[in-house]
Amino acid sequence: MPEMDKAQLIELLDFPRKRILQSMELNACPHAGFFNSSDEQCLNCYQGMECTWMNHNDELIAVEEKSVKEIKQQLLIAVDFIDSNLTPHHLSRRNCECDNCSWLRKTQELLAIEYSD
Numbered sequence: 344m345p346e347m348d349k350a351q352l353i354e355l356l357d358f359p360r361k362r363i364l365q366s367m368e369l370n371a372c373p374h375a376g377f378f379n380s381s382d383e384q385c386l387n388c389y390q391g392m393e394c395t396w397m398n399h400n401d402e403l404i405a406v407e408e409k410s411v412k413e414i415k416q417q418l419l420i421a422v423d424f425i426d427s428n429l430t431p432h433h434l435s436r437r438n439c440e441c442d443n444c445s446w447l448r449k450t451q452e453l454l455a456i457e458y459s460d
């Protein structure tokens with residue numbers, strides 16, 4: 344059931360989308376968060392990773408038209424982001440039930456499954 348799997352992956356993009364958006368300081372961005380690859384300011388921006396990710400996975404973008412492989416790549420980046428923003432407190436707790444840790448566990452489980460496109 345590859346389509347079912349894809350829907351699950353797309354659903355998982357929701358959480359990091361909110362988290363990354365929260366972490367971004369859009370007031371400091373001259374493009375209001377729209378990545379502009381021809382602008383040097385964008386290329387050297389300290390929010391570059393978050394911004395590029397958002398521009399790839401925004402709700403306005405038809406993620407369902409992407410391949411499972413692409414979505415998984417974006418989820419991997421998101422896992423890194425969420426993971427690096429967790430305090431050691433979460434990591435030391437085996438079964439932390441907070442939104443971050445639950446999302447990480449669920450996503451890592453799904454990413455471990457091999458899908459065919």
Ligand SMILES: [Zn+2]
Nearest residue numbers: 433439441444
């Ligand atoms: Zn936690």
